[in-house]
Amino acid sequence: MFDPYLAKSLRYILSVILLTGNSLPLLPSDLQEADTVFSRKEFSAEELVRGERLFYGLAYPAEMTVDCEKCHNTKWSDSLNWNPDALEISVKYLNKSGADLQAVLLRPKGKKMAEVHNNFQLTNEDVVLIKAYMDRFVDVGIKKQKPVVTNLLLLIISFVVFSISLTDLIIKRIFRNSRFNLMLLTVSSVVMIWILAAGAIAFGRARDYSPDQPVKFSHYVHAGQNKTDCNYCHYSARSAKSAGIPAGNICLNCHFLVRSGTRSGVTEISKVTGAYDNNEPVKWVRIYRLPDFVFFSHAQHVTAGEIACESCHGDVKTMDRLYQVPDLSMGWCIKCHDTRKVNLTNTYYKTYFSGIYNDFTAGRTDSVMAAVTGGRDCGNCHY
Numbered sequence: 001m002f003d004p005y006l007a008k009s010l011r012y013i014l015s016v017i018l019l020t021g022n023s024l025p026l027l028p029s030d031l032q033e034a035d036t037v038f039s040r041k042e043f044s045a046e047e048l049v050r051g052e053r054l055f056y057g058l059a060y061p062a063e064m065t066v067d068c069e070k071c072h073n074t075k076w077s078d079s080l081n082w083n084p085d086a087l088e089i090s091v092k093y094l095n096k097s098g099a100d101l102q103a104v105l106l107r108p109k110g111k112k113m114a115e116v117h118n119n120f121q122l123t124n125e126d127v128v129l130i131k132a133y134m135d136r137f138v139d140v141g142i143k144k145q146k147p148v149v150t151n152l153l154l155l156i157i158s159f160v161v162f163s164i165s166l167t168d169l170i171i172k173r174i175f176r177n178s179r180f181n182l183m184l185l186t187v188s189s190v191v192m193i194w195i196l197a198a199g200a201i202a203f204g205r206a207r208d209y210s211p212d213q214p215v216k217f218s219h220y221v222h223a224g225q226n227k228t229d230c231n232y233c234h235y236s237a238r239s240a241k242s243a244g245i246p247a248g249n250i251c252l253n254c255h256f257l258v259r260s261g262t263r264s265g266v267t268e269i270s271k272v273t274g275a276y277d278n279n280e281p282v283k284w285v286r287i288y289r290l291p292d293f294v295f296f297s298h299a300q301h302v303t304a305g306e307i308a309c310e311s312c313h314g315d316v317k318t319m320d321r322l323y324q325v326p327d328l329s330m331g332w333c334i335k336c337h338d339t340r341k342v343n344l345t346n347t348y349y350k351t352y353f354s355g356i357y358n359d360f361t362a363g364r365t366d367s368v369m370a371a372v373t374g375g376r377d378c379g380n381c382h383y
């Protein structure tokens with residue numbers, strides 16, 4: 001066998017003479033060294049810190065380094081990041097070897113991967129330490145939600161103020177001034193009632209609700225850029241109560257051929273094709289949902305009411321990450337029914353509202369609101 005140090009020096013001199021940079025074939029000694037490095041399992045605390053610094057691109061001078069976090073999130077974000085997040089990667093690579101990670105970093109396959117993992121200068125040692133640091137995410141996880149502490153904190157503080165001033169008023173009388181006490185009581189109870197009432201009204205209604213989805217599906221890419229009609233995927237909206245979320249075979253109509261996306265590479269699309277191959281559904285998280293005691297039909301609104309999807313769901317074709325636009329309250333439904341004229345030439349009214357239809361054709365009325373055709377009857381919306 002070669003002496004590893006000699007081999008390395010020879011390789012370096014050769015690469016300078018031939019101007020080939022990092023792309024010389026591996027020597028037997030490189031492979032031997034790699035074997036020992038990649039089979040390591042135990043790491044000291046200092047090594048883990050170095051792994052962390054490598055991951056955040058702090059171990060080398062700025063121009064020689066790469067910040068993995070720039071693309072692979074370690075924190076929850078409410079904008080769509082097309083790259084796999086750090087947790088996703090660490091789960092996938094937990095039981096793989098350092099050699100697998102090295103391959104994807106230094107010899108990336110696939111158009112997107114070659115574009116983003118480009119010209120990384122990392123030694124075998126570096127790769128192993130990055131992996132050791134990343135394995136940690138599997139236990140620690142990454143923050144998935146925005147913290148909502150402010151209201152809770154305010155509630156607790158007002159409760160404490162309330163209790164103190166009440167006990168003081170009744171037994172201790174430190175403040176002596178009962179007017180000051182009453183003022184504290186009033187302010188703290190108003191704050192508490194306000195927070196609880198706001199919470200109760202918002203409960204179950206989530207405007208802007210935008211959960212993480214199992215696949216980063218973008219309406220902007222599909223309905224916007226590629227101009228796919230909403231009805232291609234939500235094909236029951238015109239004829240049935242629910243619009244429906246498309247099953248895997250609809251995606252495969254195109255993704256049988258389109259295996260890589262401009263922004264996410266193969267990672268996201270392979271989840272779709274993988275689920276289809278394994279006969280598993282993609283577990284989409286439902287966003288728009290009315291309580292069970294409310295009846296709502298898409299066909300009624302889209303076909304009879306001639307209402308565009310956008311009137312209720314916002315400008316979906318511009319959304320990378322879909323979110324709930326209206327609050328779905330009863331007031332929202334009624335407000336539209338009170339102000340929206342129906343199109344009486346639609347055959348639906350000839351069939352079901354012949355009285356109004358006859359008035360219309362005879363010129364006795366030119367328009368009616370949806371409220372008149374049943375949009376205000378409790379029984380139409382409530383079972």
Ligand code: HEC
Binds near residue numbers: 219245286287310317
């Ligand atoms: C290529 C297929 C496809 C097209 C085209 C498409 N969608 Fe979707 N839509 C989906 C998928 C998949 C989901 C579930 C994932 C999500 O919520 O982002 C979804 C979810 C939705 C939801 C939320 C459903 C829920 O969970 O409550 C709405 C609303 C919606 N689409 C409206 C539209 C509108 C409006 C258009 C046309 C501008 C459209 N979609 C075009 C595939 C599609």
Ligand code: HEC
Binds near residue numbers: 233255263268
């Ligand atoms: C009508 C054809 C068509 C259908 C149906 C379709 N897609 Fe796509 N999708 C495309 C095209 C084209 C691209 C590539 C866009 C690009 O690279 O800019 C794409 C890209 C993607 C991407 C990657 C986006 C990126 O920029 O990296 C994902 C993820 C995706 N589709 C998921 C889905 C899912 C899930 C479904 C089924 C609900 C679906 N697609 C249905 C045509 C389609």
Ligand code: HEC
Binds near residue numbers: 055066071104120268
């Ligand atoms: C410029 C952005 C960018 C940087 C910087 C970056 N990556 Fe990536 N990485 C990506 C993208 C995009 C993909 C998905 C490509 C695909 O699926 O085609 C990816 C995929 C991966 C994968 C998963 C491959 C698989 O099998 O699914 C690993 C592992 C990975 N990156 C590790 C790293 C590490 C470690 C670093 C830091 C040394 C890093 N990346 C730096 C953009 C980046």
Ligand code: HEC
Binds near residue numbers: 243290298308313
């Ligand atoms: C009049 C308002 C309104 C219009 C117009 C409308 N939707 Fe909806 N949509 C809703 C409401 C409300 C829900 C929640 C329904 C429920 O929980 O029963 C919903 C739910 C959905 C869902 C979730 C899944 C399901 O099966 O219901 C999808 C997808 C969807 N709409 C797509 C569309 C598309 C595509 C269009 C246009 C063709 C459209 N919607 C037009 C109000 C509307």
Ligand code: HEC
Binds near residue numbers: 332
């Ligand atoms: C953007 C306007 C709009 C919104 C928002 C809207 N609707 Fe409607 N709705 C209409 C129109 C227009 C019609 C008339 C179609 C018809 O006559 O059936 C209608 C009709 C109805 C009907 C049928 C009444 C009948 O003729 O028997 C029901 C039930 C209904 N809506 C329920 C709802 C519920 C529940 C919501 C809220 C979750 C809602 N709508 C939100 C516009 C709207």
Ligand code: HEC
Binds near residue numbers: 290291378380381
């Ligand atoms: C256009 C459809 C529509 C009509 C008409 C309608 N409701 Fe509602 N109602 C709703 C929706 C949607 C909700 C769910 C609101 C929510 O989740 O915040 C609701 C909720 C309620 C609730 C539960 C309290 C709440 O706010 O959550 C009661 C009680 C109720 N409606 C009574 C009535 C009565 C009584 C009538 C007749 C005078 C009526 N509704 C007519 C759509 C309607």
